[in-house]
Amino acid sequence: MTARIAIEGLDKSFATPVLKQVALQISTGSIHGLVGENGAGKSTLINIISGLLPPDSGSMALDGKSYSPTSRKAALDAGIALASQELSLIDTLSVAENILLTSFPQRALGINRHAVRQRARVLMDLVGLEQLSPQTPLAQLSLAEKQLVELAKALSMPEDTTRLLILDEPTSALTSPQADQLHRIIKQRSASGLSVIYVSHRLDDVLSVCDTVSVLRDGVIQLTAACASLTSNDLIREMSGEELLRHSDDKPRTFGDVRLTVEQLSSVDFPEPISLHCHRGEILGIAGLAGAGRSELLHAIYGLSAERQGRVVLHAAGQDSVIDSASTAANNGMALIAEDRKSQGIFTGKTISLNTTIAGLGKLGGALSAILPRREQRVTEELIAQLKVKCEGPLQTIDKLSGGNQQKLLVARWLQAKSDVWLLDEPTRGVDVGSKLAIHDQLRQSRDQGAALLIVSSELEELTALCDRILVLSDKKAVETYHRGQWDKEMLLEAAFSNYQGVRVAAG
Amino acid sequence: MLRKLNLLFEELFIFIALLLLVAFFGVMAENFFTAGTLMAILTQLPALTVVTIGMTLVLISGGIDLSVGSVVALSGGVIGIAFTVFELPLIIAAALGILAGGCAGLVNGVLGSYFRLPVFIVTLGMLEAGRGLAYMVTDSQTVYIGASIQALSLPISGIGLSPSFIMSLTLVVLAQYALTRTIFGRYLIAIGTNEQAAKISGIRTEPYLTWVLVISGLLAGLGGLMNAAYLGASDPNAAIGLELSAIAAAVIGGTSLMGGRGSIVGAFIGVLIISVLQNGLAQLGVSEPVKRLITGLVIILAVLLDRWRSR
Numbered sequence: 001m002t003a004r005i006a007i008e009g010l011d012k013s014f015a016t017p018v019l020k021q022v023a024l025q026i027s028t029g030s031i032h033g034l035v036g037e038n039g040a041g042k043s044t045l046i047n048i049i050s051g052l053l054p055p056d057s058g059s060m061a062l063d064g065k066s067y068s069p070t071s072r073k074a075a076l077d078a079g080i081a082l083a084s085q086e087l088s089l090i091d092t093l094s095v096a097e098n099i100l101l102t103s104f105p106q107r108a109l110g111i112n113r114h115a116v117r118q119r120a121r122v123l124m125d126l127v128g129l130e131q132l133s134p135q136t137p138l139a140q141l142s143l144a145e146k147q148l149v150e151l152a153k154a155l156s157m158p159e160d161t162t163r164l165l166i167l168d169e170p171t172s173a174l175t176s177p178q179a180d181q182l183h184r185i186i187k188q189r190s191a192s193g194l195s196v197i198y199v200s201h202r203l204d205d206v207l208s209v210c211d212t213v214s215v216l217r218d219g220v221i222q223l224t225a226a227c228a229s230l231t232s233n234d235l236i237r238e239m240s241g242e243e244l245l246r247h248s249d250d251k252p253r254t255f256g257d258v259r260l261t262v263e264q265l266s267s268v269d270f271p272e273p274i275s276l277h278c279h280r281g282e283i284l285g286i287a288g289l290a291g292a293g294r295s296e297l298l299h300a301i302y303g304l305s306a307e308r309q310g311r312v313v314l315h316a317a318g319q320d321s322v323i324d325s326a327s328t329a330a331n332n333g334m335a336l337i338a339e340d341r342k343s344q345g346i347f348t349g350k351t352i353s354l355n356t357t358i359a360g361l362g363k364l365g366g367a368l369s370a371i372l373p374r375r376e377q378r379v380t381e382e383l384i385a386q387l388k389v390k391c392e393g394p395l396q397t398i399d400k401l402s403g404g405n406q407q408k409l410l411v412a413r414w415l416q417a418k419s420d421v422w423l424l425d426e427p428t429r430g431v432d433v434g435s436k437l438a439i440h441d442q443l444r445q446s447r448d449q450g451a452a453l454l455i456v457s458s459e460l461e462e463l464t465a466l467c468d469r470i471l472v473l474s475d476k477k478a479v480e481t482y483h484r485g486q487w488d489k490e491m492l493l494e495a496a497f498s499n500y501q502g503v504r505v506a507a508g
Numbered sequence: 509m510l511r512k513l514n515l516l517f518e519e520l521f522i523f524i525a526l527l528l529l530v531a532f533f534g535v536m537a538e539n540f541f542t543a544g545t546l547m548a549i550l551t552q553l554p555a556l557t558v559v560t561i562g563m564t565l566v567l568i569s570g571g572i573d574l575s576v577g578s579v580v581a582l583s584g585g586v587i588g589i590a591f592t593v594f595e596l597p598l599i600i601a602a603a604l605g606i607l608a609g610g611c612a613g614l615v616n617g618v619l620g621s622y623f624r625l626p627v628f629i630v631t632l633g634m635l636e637a638g639r640g641l642a643y644m645v646t647d648s649q650t651v652y653i654g655a656s657i658q659a660l661s662l663p664i665s666g667i668g669l670s671p672s673f674i675m676s677l678t679l680v681v682l683a684q685y686a687l688t689r690t691i692f693g694r695y696l697i698a699i700g701t702n703e704q705a706a707k708i709s710g711i712r713t714e715p716y717l718t719w720v721l722v723i724s725g726l727l728a729g730l731g732g733l734m735n736a737a738y739l740g741a742s743d744p745n746a747a748i749g750l751e752l753s754a755i756a757a758a759v760i761g762g763t764s765l766m767g768g769r770g771s772i773v774g775a776f777i778g779v780l781i782i783s784v785l786q787n788g789l790a791q792l793g794v795s796e797p798v799k800r801l802i803t804g805l806v807i808i809l810a811v812l813l814d815r816w817r818s819r
Contacts, residue, residue: 304707330710344708347701349769358698359709361691369691413709 002064004028004195005164010048010058012219014430018044019219022058026164026212031186031196033206033213033227037239037493039429039458041219042199043085046166049197050082051075062163076102079163083154083170085199087146089138096120096134099152123152128181144173151182155189165189166197171205172291183209201289202500203232215239236497240460240489253468256280258315259452260421262301265310269296270476273310278421278452283443285467286456288496293476294456295339298423301454302329302336314421330359335414337407339425339456345410346398353380353394355409360417383412388438404435411442420451427455428462440466460489475499522761522777522810529781533788540791549783551661554672555580555734556753557779561683562724563754564775568687569720570700570767571620571627575612576728577750578638581743583609583732585642588651588742598656605736606729612638613725617718627721635751642744650743653736660737672734679727684772696720700767756803757782760810781806 003025010022019041026032036042047053049060051069060067062078069075075082082088089098096116105115120134127148132141141149147170154165165186171179186196186209200206206213207227214224215238222238259280264273270293278284288294299305301312303325312323314332321332329336338344347355357364357376364379366372380394387408391401398406407427414422422443428436443466447453457463463470470487472479472495479495533540559576566573583605590601616634620627661672687693698706699713707713731750736742755765761778763770785806789799 302708325712326707327710327712330708336708338708343702344704347698347705347768350697350701354694354697358694358706358711361694371689371691371694373689417710 004063006061008059011056012044012048013056016432017219022221024214024221026195026197028195029190029193030212031190031198031210033210034197034199034216035203035206035213035235035239036216037458040216042216046168046199050080050166079161080166081154081157081162082166083150083168085168087150089146089150091139094135094137095132095149098138098149099123099156103156123156126155126185127152128178144178147173162194164195164197168199169201171200171202179205201497203235203497207232236490236493240493255282256450261313263311265300265312267296267300267305268307269293269305272477274478276471278454280450280452281447283447283453283455283467285463285470286454286473287460287463287470287492288473292473292496294473295425298336298425298454298456302326302334302423333419334421334423335419336423337410337425337427341406346406348399349397351395352391352398352409353377355398356380356383356412357416359413363418379416383416387412387442402432404431407431408435408439411439422446422451422453424453425456426458460492464489472496519771519774519777522774526777526781526784529784533784537788537791540788545787548787550673551670551738553779553783554676555731555738556757557676557776558679558727558734559731559750560754560757560775560779561679561772562727564758564763564770564772565683565696565720566724567758567763567765568700568767568770569696569717570703571717572631573616573721573724574631574751575616575634575638576724576754577747578635578642579609579612579725579728580732580735580747580750581642582612582638582645583729584736584742584746585645585744587733587736588653589645591653592651602733605732606726609729609732610722610726613722616725617721620721621714621717646742646744648744650741652741654740657737658740661734672737680772680776687772697768753782756807759807762814
């Protein structure tokens, strides 16, 4: 029997390889789990199958026929339904319009509104949105309800033409009865021949719902096996790999005074308060899965979040400063390098020099707030040399530099501003190895000079190599803080998964 | 060194376009190279120039100021009434007019940045409200001011340039300096390029976005003074559509409507191009509709060239 979808030798690179020779076969009517750490390549693989990204090489076949979609529309026409983690919904439309957006019932003159409501009603009842009216504007829905709408949308395609349903973290916002209902639906559909790819961090769900599962690590499929033969520990071991625990400097170090205190901080994104502190000369890691609230925590500490509650205090010799906005944060020595370099970091189309000095223009020391171009360029040149940024010079625009060199310049920006409390969100994501090591060296050097650093990273090796302590977040709550020497990678992963599994992890 | 040349090239490019335009009219229109043409251009220029300076700064910060034309009329009205009805000294009247422009800008700025309303809409509202106020202040009548104010737009003997013109040229230089060599200008560019990154870099965006609209309002107020000087009167119907000429001049001069990029010197050359075009076409005997058609095409062409250049 030919497989529903057969993938052979799939490669995809962005700055670095993301998928390497991925091969996968999913048979008709099978539910196939896909698990892996953040950045393992799951999303890229899904995007390629659903037509959102082209592969660099490799081939796909759908029911034995060659399949190479050029757009999401082409994949839809081929019968690939997708419920995306980032919800492909439009806030200004009604629930019904959202559900049927890709398959509006037409009649001679435009949309058949009656049919829209009727079909939406059926799908809404199916996914457990009985209490909602199809005309409700989507903006009024909770996140869980929106996730169910996204599912209804994925299920809106005619059953006889849908061949593969891809679910990306479909239960991340759902309660367990809601998740159970979803699982019942996909089991029913698969019994009548639908194939499903089920991506989730909830390993217990994966093992109970799926027939087979694949583990993806660093873009390589490590294991494909029947779920009946596996436990969640097996999956965690495959996801983390063995070459861990390479501590580059394992000797215990002494810290200075506490530089940063975060007391009972909460925001709209993580309602349960989180407290932490960081000493001078210390690196505190923050681990957790995507969506665990790590970036949101850094943004709240920096004074950026909505409905922020709690206190963030910087302690300097003889004087405490309370941080209530990004400008007080920056002016009191705090630095934030956000996860999304393009939208929150660099100034596109501007010179390296502008990008480097923007946070510390006052420290260039021109009278009457004048900027002295020579001095600015000299300062920029010094930083370019210090961080070994590959570029033509301070007046080159930043756009054409590699991700690694842009990231180095963001580090340079805050060095120039003389920051000594660093909040770094995925500081080396999408960065080549050379730049990564250079950034690590610079961060260690800042630490040795008395800076306090908070680092969010999805890469556990990065955290275990750099950090003195690691705080693990799970599902927007602080789980546990581990000290250097106490942790191993499986322990951290287990803690990161803990609030998704309903299992309380023992203190490390 | 090459890079520096490249930066100069930005302005050089449109300057050459201006020279070509002048050469074109010089050949085509018999009387183009005369003192009369030069005078016509020089006396009309200052008001549009100062308004365009403000507009360019606002555009660079990522905003837009649609109210400038109305504010010019409002300021002119305030000056005329203060001078003729309240018989205040001209200098006080002028200051009140400029201040009225500043107030309009302050309202724009506060609503735009602290109340987070879209600047486009706020200044569109001010375009209507400002015009209404101008009619109210002047009782919808043109107020004759007379020779005392006209001195501003007449050439100073010995120099050959009017005080208005000298003032506007000085402001071009000052604003270009502020934009490229001060923290204020640098922050405007940063905010206009990427507001979120600017915030994370520690810039408090609200005061800067307010100030830039206040400056635009003050400059529109000054434009009102210059316009009244040129007319010798304050006309509540003055400067209708001036905001579009100012935007056009800024865009021809290489300013991006998306924010973050622009040059005051470039915008000034843009003003010159528009004036030369208007006067040159008039001398060729081109009708008003065709003049507008050609001006529109030139604006579109400028943006196309700019797009092509920045590739």
